[in-house]
Amino acid sequence: MQLNQSHRFAVAPMMDWTDRHCRVFHRLMTRRARLYTEMLTTGAILHGDRRRLLGFDASEHPVALQLGGSDPRDLAAAAKIGEDFGYDEINLNVGCPSDRVKDGRFGVCLMAEPALVASCVEAMKHAVRIPVTVKCRIGIDDQDPEVALDALARGVIAAGADALVVHARKAWLNGLSPKENRDIPPLDYDRVYRLKAALPEVPISINGGIKSVAEARTHLDHVDGVMLGRAAYQEPWRLLGVDPELFGEAAPHATMKDVFTAMMPYIESELAQGTRLHSITRHFVGAFHGVPGARAFRRHLAENGVKPGAGVNVLRDAMALVEDRVEASIAA
Template structure:
């Protein structure tokens, strides 16, 4: 692990941090992405990419589970459908001191379906309940669930409240709900992020019906104004692509939700603050693009953003810190 960032140690509680969380996103929210996001916000709850239980049991645990201590509060998302495997993976992960363990009951990808986990588990709430009960017994930290409002021909108005009730009976107290149904047949994972209609009102009704549960809403939330609107009803909001593609607009201002000032006043300050972490990664044998691919949207909509993005996109796969400095110069020259 690289510990190049010195961040405040007074991290918020995980439940407080869940006021705004950054969704687990496959191939995106890796450890470098999370360090970048934590630099932007001291408060938001971060999630790992989904890691399957069998991979943790049989694979390279350090590669899969290591993270920078600066990322706290950070949650590990697990994928799986075998209660014994999920219990074992949870026990193993306990040694890594994550702040939360989350079970994926929402991903619609083909490889997830073939493993009989992810969104398809909405069809088997009793199995999910057994899984989370075993996970809770094995975990020193809170176990949570991320789900959809339903899948395929299910009627969300019937399925979702029954699912939430079953999760509550199993010991779950915090759930993030993606406000779209998942179509497991006929739509690709990408299409499942956009085509099924969002039903925010249903998720809002679930909060009123399940007042004792901490419920977050997820799906298609474009920015902080929308986050604030949802927080009038919900306990938390989970944002994915908007935070990834426009990190300064959303995460760079996110700490205001807690009444705090943002840690930086401009995105170029963020870029400079990331430089020691990048230099340490390069010195350890890493590659520039492993980090900067997550930073392409930092200057979204600002003068020099195109040059920043182009310089990193074209040079980061082969170049070093000089490429990063050249990219930053594209922005600072115009701002001067």
């Protein structure tokens, strides 16, 4: 059940986390994972600083641009801009439960308007040649997930969507905070499995509560792809196992120290352009797992990475505090 190897594994789009520095870091651990931007609204792209918002490093490919919006014309225009910037995929966010998203009539509240979502997908498909995909939940509030997910999925597929990513839990727009919506509504992986069984020709990926590459592999018995979110960010060393475990290929680098050594030229280039070191190293705090010196590594980065003029020597000194051996089992 591997219709689309390009979506076999992905790192989820995460607000305030999966910026361009984070994606370069993740790419050094896996050649195969599909990476996603943070959600960007159509308004920001159409009226904001596009180079700042959309610029990315060539090493990030394959990388997808996630859009937030509900106006088909604006989404089509933003998708075309994203394609022109070189993104490999446009993804429509129909899953984010934040208050700002709800007030703006986009994100997960669009689960209530499957016909509008289909119109958005159709408009984007007409505007670009790259794949257009949708990331959604199984439903919202009192919706029946059997009905709500089926309606959304069939509508966007009929409109031309190339793949679906389903976060396997509801979002409760009334009564739960965005943070609570990431944990409290129960996971229902079987609902996503049933969707895949009903739409065997459609690439469908599963997301939500998946904690390891080994766990991801079990889902691949039922769906085409797995998207890892917080586990990939908070414990990035896990990504060293993606290529060996899911694709039968060696990881780009054997250890996290090797990853950081490979990251040095990028960091030096960014610092020369005025980027603050902490903007990059903030993504590194979970890099070492169960290794003597991991706490000292984190502390050194936290205390010194924020100082004016901090340079790559801060990272080198932090690395020296970690015991020099294979830092973590990549098969975990």
